[in-house]
Amino acid sequence: MRTPLNGILAFSEMLVGAKLDARTHGWAQAVHSAAQHLERLTTTVVDGAHAEHRGLVLRRDEFSPRQLAHDMAAIVRARTQAAGVPAAIHIARDLPEMAEGDAVRLRAAIENLIDNAVKFAMGRGVGFSAAWTAKPAGRLQLAFEVSDNGPGLSKSACTRLFRPFGQADAKTARRYGGAGLGLFFARNVAKAMGGDLTVKSTLGKGSTFKLRVLVAAKPPSTKTAPRKRTTLRSVTKAKPLRVLCAEDNQHGRTILATILSALGHKAAFVADGESAAARAQSKPADVILLDVTMADLDGFATARRIRAFPGAAGRVPIIGISGHGGDDRARTAQAAGMNAYLVKPITPHALAAALDAVTNTPDRATRGGKTRRSPAIRSRQ
Numbered sequence: 001m002r003t004p005l006n007g008i009l010a011f012s013e014m015l016v017g018a019k020l021d022a023r024t025h026g027w028a029q030a031v032h033s034a035a036q037h038l039e040r041l042t043t044t045v046v047d048g049a050h051a052e053h054r055g056l057v058l059r060r061d062e063f064s065p066r067q068l069a070h071d072m073a074a075i076v077r078a079r080t081q082a083a084g085v086p087a088a089i090h091i092a093r094d095l096p097e098m099a100e101g102d103a104v105r106l107r108a109a110i111e112n113l114i115d116n117a118v119k120f121a122m123g124r125g126v127g128f129s130a131a132w133t134a135k136p137a138g139r140l141q142l143a144f145e146v147s148d149n150g151p152g153l154s155k156s157a158c159t160r161l162f163r164p165f166g167q168a169d170a171k172t173a174r175r176y177g178g179a180g181l182g183l184f185f186a187r188n189v190a191k192a193m194g195g196d197l198t199v200k201s202t203l204g205k206g207s208t209f210k211l212r213v214l215v216a217a218k219p220p221s222t223k224t225a226p227r228k229r230t231t232l233r234s235v236t237k238a239k240p241l242r243v244l245c246a247e248d249n250q251h252g253r254t255i256l257a258t259i260l261s262a263l264g265h266k267a268a269f270v271a272d273g274e275s276a277a278a279r280a281q282s283k284p285a286d287v288i289l290l291d292v293t294m295a296d297l298d299g300f301a302t303a304r305r306i307r308a309f310p311g312a313a314g315r316v317p318i319i320g321i322s323g324h325g326g327d328d329r330a331r332t333a334q335a336a337g338m339n340a341y342l343v344k345p346i347t348p349h350a351l352a353a354a355l356d357a358v359t360n361t362p363d364r365a366t367r368g369g370k371t372r373r374s375p376a377i378r379s380r381q
Contacts, residue, residue, distance in 0.1 A: 005042065006345035007255045008035040013347050014262055039345060058192055062218055063103035065142055066095040069130035072110050072144070076128045079114065085121045090129040099140055101193060101215035106142075109186035109197075113146040113209050116182065120207070124149035127208075138217045141195065147208040153201035161199065162187045186211065241265045241355060244285035246276035246302065247321075248294050256289065259348045265355070273297030277305045281313050287355060290338070292322035292329075300336040307337035317358035321346060 012032035020028060069091045080087040117126045127147040135141050153161070161183050187197040194214035201207035243260055247253050248271050260267040268285070270276050273294050280288060288306065292299035303318050319340040320333045333341040339358040342350055 004251060005035065005039055007251060009039060009345040010255050010259055010347055013349070014259070017348075058102040059104055060100055060216075061103055062098060062100050064097055065099050065130075065132065065140070065215070066091075066097055068103060068107060068110075069095055069144070072107070072114065072130070073128055075111065076114055076118075076126060079118045080121075080126050083118050083121070083123075085118060085123055086125045088125065088127045090127075092131045095130060095132055096140055096217065098218040099142075099215040100218050101213065102189070105189045106193065106213060109189040109211060110144050110146070112182040112186050113144075113211065116209075117146045117148040117150075117207075120150035121148040122150045124206070134217075135214060139194075139214050140217050142213050142215060144211045145208060146211075147206060149206040152203040152205050153199070153207055154203060158199050158201055162197070189213075241286040241359065243267045243287050243289060243355075244276065244279055245269045245289045246271075246273060246294060246299070247289070247291045248272060249291075252291065255346070256351075259346070259351055262348065263352050263355070273299065273302035273305075276302050280306050280316060281309050284313050284316055286316070287359060288316055288318045290318060290320050292320050292324070292333075300332055300338075303333075303336040303338050319354050319358060 009032070012028060012035055015028035016025070016032050018028075073089045073091060076087050076089060114126075114128070117128075125148070127145070129145045131143045133141045133143070183197070190197040190211050190213055195212035197209060197211045199207055199209050243265050245253070245256050245260075245267055247256060247269060253269050257267050257269070268279070270279055273290070274297050276288065276290060277297070279285075290299035290302055294302070297305070299320050299322070303320065306316070306318065307314055317339045318337060319342060320336075320338040321342050321344065322329060323344045330341050340354045342354055
């Protein structure tokens with residue numbers, strides 16, 4: 001699923017940045033937006049399956065609860081406006097500026113609640129609120145409520161909602177679609193973050209979902225100048241790079257070849273790790289892209305072999321590419337000698353920024369140097 005989706009995301013992003021007339025640009029933007037939503041749904045399915053078997057492995061990132069709430073409110077306004085539905089929004093003015101927790105999954109859970117509310121509002125209105133309370137041991141409880149004035153749910157239907165593939169009833173499933181995994185995922189996120197997701201509903205009057213999570217309090221950091229938005233032009237090197245790509249999937253090759261060509265770089269492809277190592281030693285490149293999940297000799301083993309080469313061949317910057325994220329993978333990439341680790345789907349911006357980062361470090365490449373992961377890679381200002 002992820003391989004063709006990676007292509008749709010990459011090519012649609014390039015189309016959005018191309019010189020198109022207003023009508024065609026709107027189509028390209030719609031395709032890219034739909035692909036992003038599909039990517040979130042795919043992640044929801046994978047995370048839901050993982051959570052059922054071994055629990056979620058939470059991220060610990062600094063984020064702004066205040067900014068998250070306002071971002072979610074903007075999504076509510078945009079989606080209700082498109083659906084022709086009124087919206088009522090209330091955000092506590094004193095929401096904390098900084099906290100630490102899994103903001104990525106928290107945002108995905110809230111977005112799922114918003115999507116459901118707009119879907120079931122039946123033109124009668126959607127509500128969104130965000131509040132917080134202080135908890136012991138330097139923690140904060142964030143509470144988000146999303147409500148609709150739609151058809152409502154019976155008590156028996158409410159008990160089925162949070163089961164995997166559970167929906168209110170067959171009629172609702174046929175009319176509104178969906179896989180029945182969104183609320184299951186959202187509740188797993190809430191519970192993993194020390195909270196819960198509950199619902200109150202009345203037939204004929206609507207439903208209110210309340211999501212509560214615990215996060216670590218963080219003092220506001222010193223404000224710095226806002227970072228400029230990374231663009232393909234700003235991160236594309238003036239001098240073309242010779243990029244060796246080890247990718248055993250033809251569709252993945254097409255994606256990388258198109259992106260690298262658009263960025264002005266020259267790409268050479270090999271199909272496996274053995275060929276990549278041999279090519280790296282006999283004909284050094286400026287950068288090497290290694291797919292981590294190649295058969296026989298995987299990307300990590302290939303990187304270790306290249307790092308064992310003497311001279312310049314062993315110091316070439318290496319970027320790992322994988323469909324799997326997580327700190328353990330990033331640490332493995334770093335230990336193997338990779339300079340960056342990108343998680344699919346690989347967007348043109350993420351790849352351009354990674355190339356810029358690994359070729360502009362003072363020592364160019366180190367054995368086990370700092371590993372960066374998409375989408376956190378940004379151009380240096």
